[in-house]
Amino acid sequence: MKAKQYLTSLAFVLAAGLSFPAAAQDTIKIGELNSYKSQPAFLDPYKKGMELALEEVNAKGINGKKIELIIRDDGGNPGEAVRVAEELVTREGVAMIAGTFLSHIGLAVTNFAGQKKVFFLAAEPLTDKITWESGNKYTYRLRATTYMQTAMLMPAAIAAKKKRWALVYPNFEYGQSAAENFKAMLKKVQPDVEFVTEQAPPLGKVDAGAVAQAVDDAKPEASFDVLCRPDLAKFVREGNTRGVFKDRTVVSLLSGEPEYLDPLGAEAPVGWIVTGYPWDKIKTPEHDAFLSAYQKKFNDYPRLGSIVGYSTVKSIAAGLAKTKGLDADSLVEAFKDLKVDSPFGPFMYRASDHQATMGAYVGKIALEKGKGTMDDIKYVDGASVLPGDAEVAKLRPASAN
């Protein structure tokens, strides 16, 4: 009788496997997987961005065809993500996969794409490894990497002319590599720089009071902070109360993105030099058009995730319009030097390392009407901070080029 239960289960597997829906001929299926459940604050706006772009793309059509997005949760861990990717490819028969958020999940799917020869567009993950060390022929990446974002902040960090720096970063690939990059870049220009303390709290579990205090006790003149949410909010509140940021230059990755800045409300740390997305300050025709369409559709303002989601679908559409066929190799060819129009202006996918040149905004955090925003903003083109083709060729495995 127990075995019968097992048999029923088995029948379940078979039934589940055999019942795949037939695809309509005039649509191109694209698989999208992301950590919707574990990172809702980032990925909810991302999904909205995708929806908006999908609507625009399908209104016009791509050579008479429409895109059908099949969106899946990747369970927030690499093992599950690989299974979901496999499901999208083998059961749903998608032409390519896109998405992922955290670095290690992005890397696992990158590796899967290389092994199974599936075209993969990594949307959100920041780790340099996706396009460099662990890069492969079948993987492209949209968002500006840890290296690029750090490089964008370098001019301000150098201009501050501070000798004693403190570093605060999550004990996680993203934080570690940001800190490594920062140290190396600053040392090159300013050989006498001293890193007085390094705090690497566990991701999502920062003991904010103690960490803020330890930074203060090291008496730095400036600090480089790469905390993720919600660690950032805890840290900023403790730091403000304890006067840790007073008279100190703070340079911080991503903290100018609404996803990070908005939860801080009126406690936004004024004067921090950050990369981010000041949606209310950008006055370009491309962004205006995007902003009004987004606000009209969702009655909400866009976050950086919205930009990434929107640009992901726009990239896919551009790639599909250019490609000769829907097989992975043709898609890889199509994405080489592919030009895409985004709310941040035009960018392209580099043929050399498969990295998009979409940039980010750099500025200072300011407080307006009790809410955090950015001041002195400047768009930094990704192409201007990326190493040249010859240099990245050395960073990538030979098989990836």
Place this chain on the structure above:
Amino acid sequence: MTLDAFLFQALNGLSTASGLFFIAAGLSLIFGVTRIVNIAHGSLYMLGTYIAYTLATKIGGAFGFWGGIVLTALFVGVIGAAIEMLLLRRIYRAPELFQLLATFALVLIFNDMTLWLWGPEDLLGPRAPGLAGAVEIFGRRLPSYDLFLIFVAPAVLILLHFALAKSRFGRLVRAATQDREMVGALGVNQAVLFTSVFALGSLLAGLGGALQVAREPANLAMDLAVIGDAFVVVVVGGMGSITGAYLAAIIIAEVKALCIAIGVVDLGFIKFNASKFTLVAEFIVMAIVLIVRPYGLLGKPQGNVRSVAEPEAPIRPAAPLLKAFAAVVLALLLALPVVAQSSPYVMVLATDILIAVIFATSLHFIMGPGGMHSFGHAAYFGLGAYGAALLLKSAGFPMLAALLAAPAVALLGALLFGWFAVGLSGVYLAMLTLAFAQIVWAAVFQWETFTGGSNGVIGVWPTAPFNKAWVYYLLALALAVISVLLLRRFLFAPFGYAMRAGRDSALRAEAIGIDVKRIHWLGFAIAGGICGIAGGLFAFAKGSISPEAIAVGRSIDGLVMVLLGGIQTLVGPMVGASVFAMLQDTIMRQTEYWRGLLGCVILFLVLAFPQGIAGAFSMLWSRFDGKRGGRA
């Protein structure tokens, strides 16, 4: 680093300890009396922060904040009472630990409910009215709210202590912690006692969460972030000891504050960052405490729980009919690649299910017949997976050799950890296994040059002919069948009977000359080794392995699979693993709120099959068989 700086960091540690204390105290009370491992305790804490946030911002002002905190605590207490009355009360008679499954379902449901009610964004509450600033101590600024927290925890501790020492309710709670059957036999209304203890524990969790509203944003990751810490504090302090919980909270918070204060250390020959040890500090403290003091700092040996559930029937070899079924199932599984040619995904899913089956069966081996509830089975999965992956990538082993080495690596780990673990019993053993699993996890996470850190090892793909999904599936099937038969063979050998004798009555087993500790140690090691096979298979199936795959979540998944299938039968873990893996696969595609849905399904299964799925079927069968006059 000056002395002032250290003393000041000690103050920071004290305020963090207060937060830990509230959640741990509630958990400790609940466990002491009801013996429920309440995983949903962290969810109640999270709800506390969210509700307090809403009250503080919607009502506003001093009343909204301070009054809101009190109201929140009361409200969460009511939620706790409701959980006990509506859900847990129905399954007290189920086998031990089964209630864990119900609280696991609650974690999933509460998390999605919170997402639905409050949305995905982090919500940073207002500063505490009247305590928004900081006070100067040792030339440094300590937030006055932290100072308030430093005092409020001891105040609550003293209050609780007197309530427990002097009141009738307190005496009942203490009596029930020691011997709850006796309390019941003396005519005390157990239902009311259990409900009120659960409500009180929940109230404390709610209070702890609400007090955090001025310190950290309410967010959806709080529930799981805090529950691990809470268990550690409870166990280090000693189950059921409130004072012990406070002491443990202080020790752990201070150790962490110290690590942070030390920062980067340069010893000349080696340079390391002490702040990174905060990741694992509490688990190292727990492991040391449990090895030195098996019942925690202030705990006493647990009172013997005379099982509330029906006594467990000894397991018997399967009836011929069942064996025939098993053969049919095996034949079908062998034929699966042919049947599934048109949908290759079936092979992928089936391989995952087989891995889950090996994992769950090996856990069941020590949990069921061994009576050792391992909360850290992921450690051996991880050792197997990382062992295989690193031997392939770093030592240049061929794929099959690496895969075969996986159980050996896991076996070594299990021999080491098991030696310490079998010295304990009950929940202390469970927690020590958890501590070891966390230490393995942290080592893997931290040791970047060797294990790849948070990214893990990638590029672990099987070589031909196993690079085809169906060939790999057959390999997994072969290993699963071997594993299951091997474990079964052990169970029906004298070794297995000795292990069960040790579980059912350690004293009597010792008296007839069984070396219980040694038998249990070997049993633990065997289970670990078999689990390593699952780990190795997993690494090659996914092409990569990262720390997340071996975190607490996997250990809990294992428990869920075993309990879902039914702990008292040998088929149970296989059924449980298959059902759980398939549920996850199907439900994840169905709805945005898949976690909540999964929670509801598990809750339904819990209420419908309190013996587990396979357990329920075997009960039905024996009843039917009994009527017919056949043998069970």
